[in-house]
Amino acid sequence: MPGLGASFGRGGATTYLQDLSNADCILIQGSNMAEAHPVGFQWVVEAQRRGATVIHVDPRFTRTSALADLHVPIRAGTDIAFLGGLINHVLSNDLDFREYVAAYTNAANVISPHFQDTEDLDGLFSGFDPDTGHYDPVSWHYEPPENPTEDEKARMKEMEEDESEGSKDKQSHQAAHSEAHGSGGAPVSWKGLRDETLQHPNCVYQILKRHYRRYTPEMVERVCGITPQQFLQVAEALTSNSGRERTSAICYAVGWTHHSVGAQMIRTAAILQSLLGNIGRPGGGIMALRGHASIQGSTDIPTLFNILPGYIPMPHADQHQSLDEWVGDDEGKAGFWGNIRPYAVSLLKSYWGDAATPENDFCFDYLPRLTGDHSSYTTVKAMIEGRCKGYFLVGENPAVGSANGKMQRLGLANLDWLVVRDMQMIESATFWQDGPEIETGELATDDIGTEIFFLPAASHIEKAGSFTQTQRMLQWRDQALRPPADCRSELWFYVELGNRIRAKLAGSDDERDRPLLDLAWDYPYDDSAEPDSEQVLREINGTGPGDKALSAYTELKADGSTACGCWIYCGVYADEVNQARRRTPHWEQDQVAAEWGWVWPANRRILYNRASADPEGKPWSERKRYLWWDPDEGKWTGPDVPDFVPDREPGHVPESGAKGPDAIGGSDPFVMQTDGKAWLFAPLGVADGPLPTHYEPPESPVSNALYAQQKNPGRRILEQAANPINPTGSEVFPFVFTSYRLTEHHTAGGMSRTLPYLSELQPEPFCEVSPRLARERGLEHGGWATVVTARSAIEVRVLVSDRIRSLRLGDRWVEQVGLPYHWGGNGLTTGDSQNDLVNIQMDPNVYIQDKVGTCDIRPGRRPRGPALTSYVEEYRRRAGIAAQEAPDTEATSEEEN
């Protein structure tokens, strides 16, 4: 997550679930933890048993709220306003943990005089290009140090050139680039000028103060619908439970990531936690709750367009046409990310083996280049427009699980071929038979030319392999059974596919086939006719001279003598042992449980744990003792692996011109950051501004109370006929809807709607509405309702509940409709898919859509067949949305009114 990556240097959760039990206060926001992560929630209950206060801030009163000490209802999508209010409360009452802030954050850094804040530009930062919607971050830079080194002088020159040239050639480069900070902060040019007194008017601390000054409790009430009393209760609980003696933790999940300002929501929490001194300390931190088994793993070893394993960015056609150019952005900067060259070279070695030599840049040229955004939603648009014709769906069901289901299905219907690998016959494989567009007549089976291969998949017990769970822990699964009949693992499928393609191309002298033919692709099969997955893990771990497994990424070399499939996972196969398979029972170890599974990086459980000690290396307090400097031994010690150079003294000051890890100071806990500090202000690395700022969701019933700028100016807009957007403040779509999941189901439902024991627990899609909305619209508890957006209309059953609060925003009411999203046309229990309602406008950092939108709701079932299309069309007409035009361009200011 770039929110965390840009703030601290790594995108993973900063702590581990068990450590939540050490917290004195836990703020759960953007997460319905008890419902979505029930077993993880045991540690929250544990903390509560020990006396911690648990606060749940959420639009709905959920099963998490039921256990919390305090539930604060909030208007969906306004979290930055609330958290910004908390930051303002901390700063204006001097409640920050000043020693921590001064030593471990960039509060003291002085920012370029060219920087202009949203205060100055009414909702925009300096550097915004309204034509492209992109920011040029050059004016956000740290002021250079007083006595720059030669290197730094060179960079200053570069930057001046950049400034004069404008940002043109940088724009495309930004496509989700921030995701590359999953393990390695953005490379600022220097540690920069600091004013340790925090008084300089352009130092981060003062900028922060000014930026959040208008986020008052009264403003929070106007924006979020939270009363000042409730706001102060939360502020009081958090601040009184932070400091030397006490720590507070924040848990979030897709309630934050699924917004057009998702990364910035997380950034706000990162700023708050840094100010309160809660990062790197037991019972503190930010617990990023990933949704599914290996979401963390699939970003660490990504199947994402913009990064390679270990968050190494995919090369971009504009800047990276050689190995040197590719690693040049980061190489040599302070911190461990400055060592990117050995990581990148070792990856190329593991891809192309002997073919990768120093002479040919280790086959750098074999890597395809990006030119912009190639993310999922953009690709779906390309499918509709006929620019992408072959599609692999591997355990994913976008026809139900992705935003704007219609777009997804129109894309699927326009392919040449589609491979679906799943355990059950999911909607994405049957859209041509019985999809909603077949019902409405928008598509006809005969007309759909997509050739479909449904290949049955092996289940989790029928293959061996590792998942990386929410606290960055790799855990190995052994194989229990052979997969039945034609079922196979994905490992088998891709090994086999690679073998066949390579065999068919064998002998080709076509230059474009070289990367395939030179690929190191020799995977042995085990007894069950599946590829040996431990060998793949070993390749990921990396090997050195003599084909020995490596133990740590510090062993990686840039000369081609080492190969490593994912540098941050280096060590998972140390000593030729599958460390992810370690299963020492918890009763045989302490709470850190270092001998269960393996955690990246280097088996560290709490990241940045250097910050658990004061600048002198002593614990901040006995109660919160974790890692400390042992002067006799000359090393850092404690129950966890130090997230620091193990023998670097607390007072160490790096030599001038030191590079990489050598440049890390003795009190720089954030070792992946170029300056070793937690970033209150992000001079680089976040596409939509250095400081989180409240913008309304792309669809909102109200205008932005804080600035003239209504929506995130940097958000990515997907212009497509099937993706119309409801206008702001529309009378036709007066209500907010927010989507979510239920304990009893799993994402798009393929793994839950098909099981009797889960289906019976939540057998039908429903909406949750407040009694007030039910009265207003005549909705009957248990009856049917039709929910409409400009995209589509769906029917669901109605639950009227006091758990859904009508929110008061100043002089008006806002009603929210809750919609779980697990259903589709197939399975034991069926129903309309909620994702058909969701629009696609994306966060510019990670290209994720906003789960919140506006809607209308009416009693009764929806029209059927072609009548549905005209029903929605009528809504669009009334809302003033032109039929075939892509609506909503921010440049037109009418909608701001």
Added chain:
Amino acid sequence: MALTSRIGDWSLLRQLRGRDSLGRGEAARSERSRTLRPRTVGADRVVDSICPYCAVGCAQKVYVKDERVVQIEGSPASPISRGRLCPKGSASKQLVTSPTRVTRVRYRRPHGSEWEDLDLDTAMDMIADRVIRTRREFWEWESEGRRTRRTLGIASLGGATLDNEENYLMKKLYTAMGAISIENQARI
């Protein structure tokens, strides 16, 4: 004799002879109840696994007998989950043994109106051909004068139940193909 032994087992006699004079406990216990054992005891092997649903990563024990799963439950040894499972994790056995699970390749030809059978080997071969064809068709050496060496004609979307090893090989193979529109649920 079967009859005499049946009479000898007659609970009523045990009731009259033993301490359980009201026939509510020991006397009423059947032979089956006396010798009952959990089915996990008879398992041929117990295999360590991890729950495939959410990201908490609860440890599971999989009990296998006669090459069938007889039980999946939480492994108490895990420091994260301590043996506990949510309803989804608890339903894992049903996930694996679901009667609606599809275990054979299904094929839909272009413009077809029905699923057809297809041999796995043939399917793999056909897919490899499709990849090669589409890759050629949509190959791009350059874009606006910049070397790109890629194809935008092939895309992939993976779920979050993919193993690290699987993700690794997917990205490796796709990258060698030049396919870059490779995405994952991590972004959805």
Added chain:
Amino acid sequence: MSPRDPDARVEEFESYYGRQILKTPTWKSPDVPLYFFLGGLAGASAVLAEGAALTGRPGLERVARVAAAGGAAAGTAALVHDLGRPERFLNMLRVVKPTSPLSVGSFILTPFSACAAVAAASRVTGRFRRIGRLGGVGAAALGPPLATYTAGLIAGTAIPAWHEARRELPFVFGGSGAAAAGGLGMLCAPYDETGPALRLAVAGAVLETVATEVVTRRLGIHSEPYRTGRAGRLMKAQRRLTDAGLVLSALGVKSRLARRLAGAAFVADSLVTRFGVFEAGKESARDPKYVVVPQRERLARRTAEQSPAGV
């Protein structure tokens, strides 16, 4: 039902969405009420048969013996039919449980059936008279408890309308059984021998009426299910049939037809009684108030007793 249903709040007691707390008996109708009736008829008939034999009323004896044996056989069939696993009927004899009226009942019904069958067979065929008489005595001894234990059976449940009527129901069932046995005798025996049948029927009917009156009027909230709904209608019909039987019996001193009709009325009354009681039980299971309200009152009394100061 909506959690916000305003009705749920105006009730004087709380419940879980108005749902019943107890399970409704799964016993099938007509199997089980029919069995109750047949058991009562058979049990009381066995007594009447032995009385008739001792006082030299062969016609009445014959009718009563057949009724005892036939009632027991048909009753057993109904009972077995009601089982979820009829082939396991013999498991009823696996243990003997004094805490279970059904268990004890099985140990009454089984020998009774055997005795009554022997007695009836002997009487009808005229053979093995000594064994027949022995059977008759046995049946007569087991008859009364057979007639009344079924009341104990339902009183031994948690169903409020049954359990709270546990003192009265055996008398309802006993009286009802006597009325049925007598009634059948009045209906089928040679007119000249129907005197004991009439006396038994009238006495049984009076006993049944008095006991029923207590059940339907004097048990507070627990009487309610007997007076409302389907059960209420059945109990009203039962009462009318009893009244008819009694009036016709009075007339029947002179009229053969009236006596036969009176007999039929008593039999019908007895049958309807069992269905009425059965339905009342089901009704009281379905409404949580019959569980919550009296238990709340009981708790309140107990609290009041424990704190006499009334703090």
Added chain:
Amino acid sequence: MGRLWGRLDDPTSDAGYDQHPPRMGFFTDTSVCIGCKACEVACKEWNEIPDDGYVLTGMSYDNTQELGADTWRHVAFVEKPVDVSVSSPVDLGMPGSGPPGTGGDPASDESGSDGVRWLMSSDVCKHCTHAACLDVCPTGSLFRTEYGTVVVQTDICNGCGYCVPACPYGVIDLREDDGRAFKCTLCYDRLKEGQTPACAQACPTESIQFGELDELRERADRRLEELHGKGVDAARLYGRDPEDGVGGDGAFFLLLDEPEVYGLPPDPVVTTRDIGSIWRSVGAAAATVAALGIAACAGRGRR
């Protein structure tokens, strides 16, 4: 021997077991129940219970509705409006909510109420000390195990259905297509190997605790004290008291409201406590019938 009601410290021995393990049970602490229903699923997976139909009930998140032959654990969901003006701002340990517009704001009227509590509770067979289902079972299918629990022996049950209305909690029921009675066995088979019952093993928050009953009772007392100390006055134990109408439950609860709110009887009594009076009445009635018969025949009148 053979106690039918009142305090009974060792029902297992009372049921004829000479040597036996300690009495095992459940303590369900509903104050930490998150309503995830893992218990329901884990129970079904282990005991191979069929599904119970796909019905959206509208009873909050409870689509299971009640315990029965196909549901041995049932999570109840109770949504109750609360008046927050009387509760403290941060009410530790207590489900509560802070609504908008506290104190005279028209918001509260408009949105229906001041706030909401969402109570969740996993119900199960109570494994009574004096179990009516067991007492009335004519076949001995229902019996007390060596662990002091109450279990249906499916190899014995003939589906007479007597246990169904006998249970004062409405727990046990007949499975329609099978004919036999089913209910929670407290995982009798698992207990034989020293394993934890499936529901307690799965429960994420230790709302369901399994163990020796004596120990569970102490634990529950401590928890109650703790909650009362935090001002959660509504907390109370249900089925804990060995002097209650069923001699105390082997599976008992900590509730946050009156039992009937969760669908539990407020003061259950084992029906067979009254078996003596029932037999007396049955006997007296039988004697009356015999007397009536004799009197009727003794009468001289021919007609």
